[in-house]
Amino acid sequence: MQTGVTTPKGFRASGVACGLKKTGDLDLALVASDSDCVCAAMFTTNRVQAAPVLYDKEVVAKNPSTIRAVIANSGCANACTGDAGFSDTCATAEATANALGIRADQVLVLSTGVIGQRLPMEKLQAGIPQAAKNLSPHGGSDASHAIMTTDTKPKVFAISHQQYTIGGMCKGAGMIHPNMATMLAVITTDAKIAPNLLDQTLRSAVSKSFNRISVDGDMSTNDTILLLANGASDKEIKEIEELREFEDTLSKVCTNLAKQLVRDGEGSTKFVEIAITSAHDEAEAVRVAKAIANSPLTKTAIYGGDANWGRVVCAAGYSGVEVEPAKMKLWFGDVNVFANGMPTNFDEADSTAALAGNEVFIRLDLGQGDASTTVWTCDLSHEYVTINGKYRT
Amino acid sequence: MQTGVTTPKGFRASGVACGLKKTGDLDLALVASDSDCVCAAMFTTNRVQAAPVLYDKEVVAKNPSTIRAVIANSGCANACTGDAGFSDTCATAEATANALGIRADQVLVLSTGVIGQRLPMEKLQAGIPQAAKNLSPHGGSDASHAIMTTDTKPKVFAISHQQYTIGGMCKGAGMIHPNMATMLAVITTDAKIAPNLLDQTLRSAVSKSFNRISVDGDMSTNDTILLLANGASDKEIKEIEELREFEDTLSKVCTNLAKQLVRDGEGSTKFVEIAITSAHDEAEAVRVAKAIANSPLTKTAIYGGDANWGRVVCAAGYSGVEVEPAKMKLWFGDVNVFANGMPTNFDEADSTAALAGNEVFIRLDLGQGDASTTVWTCDLSHEYVTINGKYRT
Numbered sequence: 001m002q003t004g005v006t007t008p009k010g011f012r013a014s015g016v017a018c019g020l021k022k023t024g025d026l027d028l029a030l031v032a033s034d035s036d037c038v039c040a041a042m043f044t045t046n047r048v049q050a051a052p053v054l055y056d057k058e059v060v061a062k063n064p065s066t067i068r069a070v071i072a073n074s075g076c077a078n079a080c081t082g083d084a085g086f087s088d089t090c091a092t093a094e095a096t097a098n099a100l101g102i103r104a105d106q107v108l109v110l111s112t113g114v115i116g117q118r119l120p121m122e123k124l125q126a127g128i129p130q131a132a133k134n135l136s137p138h139g140g141s142d143a144s145h146a147i148m149t150t151d152t153k154p155k156v157f158a159i160s161h162q163q164y165t166i167g168g169m170c171k172g173a174g175m176i177h178p179n180m181a182t183m184l185a186v187i188t189t190d191a192k193i194a195p196n197l198l199d200q201t202l203r204s205a206v207s208k209s210f211n212r213i214s215v216d217g218d219m220s221t222n223d224t225i226l227l228l229a230n231g232a233s234d235k236e237i238k239e240i241e242e243l244r245e246f247e248d249t250l251s252k253v254c255t256n257l258a259k260q261l262v263r264d265g266e267g268s269t270k271f272v273e274i275a276i277t278s279a280h281d282e283a284e285a286v287r288v289a290k291a292i293a294n295s296p297l298t299k300t301a302i303y304g305g306d307a308n309w310g311r312v313v314c315a316a317g318y319s320g321v322e323v324e325p326a327k328m329k330l331w332f333g334d335v336n337v338f339a340n341g342m343p344t345n346f347d348e349a350d351s352t353a354a355l356a357g358n359e360v361f362i363r364l365d366l367g368q369g370d371a372s373t374t375v376w377t378c379d380l381s382h383e384y385v386t387i388n389g390k391y392r393t
Numbered sequence: 394m395q396t397g398v399t400t401p402k403g404f405r406a407s408g409v410a411c412g413l414k415k416t417g418d419l420d421l422a423l424v425a426s427d428s429d430c431v432c433a434a435m436f437t438t439n440r441v442q443a444a445p446v447l448y449d450k451e452v453v454a455k456n457p458s459t460i461r462a463v464i465a466n467s468g469c470a471n472a473c474t475g476d477a478g479f480s481d482t483c484a485t486a487e488a489t490a491n492a493l494g495i496r497a498d499q500v501l502v503l504s505t506g507v508i509g510q511r512l513p514m515e516k517l518q519a520g521i522p523q524a525a526k527n528l529s530p531h532g533g534s535d536a537s538h539a540i541m542t543t544d545t546k547p548k549v550f551a552i553s554h555q556q557y558t559i560g561g562m563c564k565g566a567g568m569i570h571p572n573m574a575t576m577l578a579v580i581t582t583d584a585k586i587a588p589n590l591l592d593q594t595l596r597s598a599v600s601k602s603f604n605r606i607s608v609d610g611d612m613s614t615n616d617t618i619l620l621l622a623n624g625a626s627d628k629e630i631k632e633i634e635e636l637r638e639f640e641d642t643l644s645k646v647c648t649n650l651a652k653q654l655v656r657d658g659e660g661s662t663k664f665v666e667i668a669i670t671s672a673h674d675e676a677e678a679v680r681v682a683k684a685i686a687n688s689p690l691t692k693t694a695i696y697g698g699d700a701n702w703g704r705v706v707c708a709a710g711y712s713g714v715e716v717e718p719a720k721m722k723l724w725f726g727d728v729n730v731f732a733n734g735m736p737t738n739f740d741e742a743d744s745t746a747a748l749a750g751n752e753v754f755i756r757l758d759l760g761q762g763d764a765s766t767t768v769w770t771c772d773l774s775h776e777y778v779t780i781n782g783k784y785r786t
Contacts, residue, residue, distance in 0.1 A: 389693045
């Protein structure tokens with residue numbers, strides 16, 4: 001069984017319930033390495049950043065090669081909590097360091113949940129030693145449960161590549177939007193790699209995975225992706241070809257986790273893949289794809305199983321890219337519904353059938369160039385409105 | 394009773410049912426002036442533009458001073474219909490010209506409804522003479538009904554300003570997004586005014602009204618605002634002070650109609666006014682306001698009556714404007730919920746009460762400068778999803 005962050009050698013993890021969630025579910029995750037890790041990280045580009053984001057940025061910048069642990073809580077985002085909130089994050093790192101016998105600047109902190117509430121520090125202080133005590137080489141699964149918020153299932157994945165392994169977990173369900181780390185993710189590897197190379201590969205892999213998904217276009221205050229490499233496999237990645245393979249493997253792990261996020265998007269009933277082909281360049285392809293992925297009218301039509309292809313064409317039209325309607329071709333599944341600026345003579349039953357399952361494939365060919373991209377999203381359902389109308393209550 | 398487009402002197406209008414709507418409701422509107430009109434127009438910035446948009450652009454550019462009529466159908470957008478669709482629009486203008494005894498290049502055409510279907514020309518050809526026959530100085534109300542699609546009520550307004558009157562009608566409900574004409578609107582006035590001045594005043598008035606509203610962030614292929622001035626009042630607008638008053642009156646008409654659009658937004662249960670104050674400049678204020686207005690998480694929270702202020706702060710953070718959380722202050726109604734980077738000690742019952750009615754006022758002070766703006770939007774409800782999941786069926 002894949003346990004995600006504990007699949008690579010030399011990592012242990014745990015998940016405990018310390019009372020942050022009213023339900024009594026697991027709400028505190030700890031991931032620890034037996035030896036120092038090189039760390040690469042990406043953070044939300046939101047101007048409003050949660051205390052743990054501000055804290056982790058400092059720690060990773062100062063100390064990218066001796067990270068030992070990540071402590072993550074759900075139930076409270078510790079965002080919009082001012083200086084007091086920042087102190088809470090520092091105290092969380094210190095308590096974790098004490099429990100593990102390491103330095104506080106070797107600990108990174110993640111928080112997710114409601115914005116604007118202080119962390120209940122007494123509960124955390126009680127939970128942290130428990131989490132440290134429960135650390136296990138099989139604890140990745142518990143950890144992945146403990147970071148869930150409105151997620152309906154935990155998200156883990158790992159790939160072993162000859163001499164090393166990359167594993168990870170992530171959470172997220174709403175406030176998922178491309179452009180930078182779009183949720184919480186912790187990825188571990190037992191490969192050995194220099195900090196600058198690790199950073200490069202993470203940015204490249206994220207650009208093709210987590211930055212290619214969208215649930216609702218909202219970008220969170222807390223989004224963070226952490227990648228820890230402890231070198232326990234003794235395999236060092238430094239040659240160009242090795243780096244390429246490492247990045248490729250990392251991209252596969254990130255893409256798998258990113259797709260799991262979309263499949264579990266808040267209220268999602270359908271997984272939607274949007275492929276843009278024949279664009280002038282990749283940036284334009286992404287811009288068109290995201291306009292479609294974020295269009296409420298497109299997303300509700302998919303939810304309703306209504307092959308309203310005009311909304312897709314319309315969204316491409318307002319994407320900001322100079323698309324040319326007469327050159328565009330659109331497919332729902334393998335049904336070509338639009339070409340030459342007009343609907344084709346497709347059979348409505350076929351296009352409806354293409355939307356009937358819980359996986360929908362849309363391809364829009366722009367007829368302008370050689371670039372392409374793929375973006376993943378989900379539909380917009382009644383349940384999304386229900387979940388988000390009453391999130392705090 | 395206000396009849397909108399027929400309140401100014403010298404305009405007649407009608408609305409008939411010619412079978413474009415399956416329900417048998419009014420679906421063809423005609424607005425005609427007894428004398429030639431100066432015309433100003435604004436169109437969608439979507440790259441995918443419906444046939445009537447392409448047609449009207451040509452006519453208004455070539456012939457801005459002798460427009461006599463606007464023929465508008467609902468039930469079919471005539472968008473993504475290629476050259477054949479363009480010919481249909483030309484034929485619609487010709488039929489209208491024949492029925493009225495004027496030239497085809499004196500007729501503007503509007504269409505709204507489903508994208509990608511051809512206009513049923515036989516029905517239109519039969520309806521147009523009927524619409525011409527029914528023209529009446531009191532027909533503005535019928536016309537405003539005939540342009541409705543998912544609108545639940547017609548939208549008309551008029552103001553008389555000393556020697557002249559400005560009146561109008563509009564439709565829209567989904568695909569409403571700021572930036573250019575965001576729906577169909579026909580505005581009439583019996584003032585006399587030169588084409589370039591009419592154009593200036595329209596652009597200015599729209600920037601403060603129709604371009605300050607959002608329902609779902611989707612921008613249509615058909616959006617058009619037409620302003621016709623027939624000079625029937627004999628009052629000529631040319632002095633600076635007169636122009637300022639005319640623009641002010643026009644802005645009031647546009648703002649009233651724009652707010653009616655938002656109040657009737659698809660599935661809308663609450664009207665939301667978002668005021669941004671103390672911004673560096675107006676463009677930044679608008680950018681922040683629109684990020685909040687388009688945030689699905691903010692809109693669903695308002696629908697649910699959940700004073701989840703963190704989502705508002707979060708949306709401001711990802712707006713692209715360099716907001717400073719520590720300087721921001723946020724109010725729901727008159728309850729200050731956020732200041733100094735933290736929630737205030739507000740009473741949750743008060744903030745919940747501020748969301749309880751069907752009018753919600755949000756004010757975000759950025760603490761950075763002197764500029765401000767106001768944007769209007771609505772909440773995101775279960776009903777929006779229902780309407781748009783099955784629009785075509």
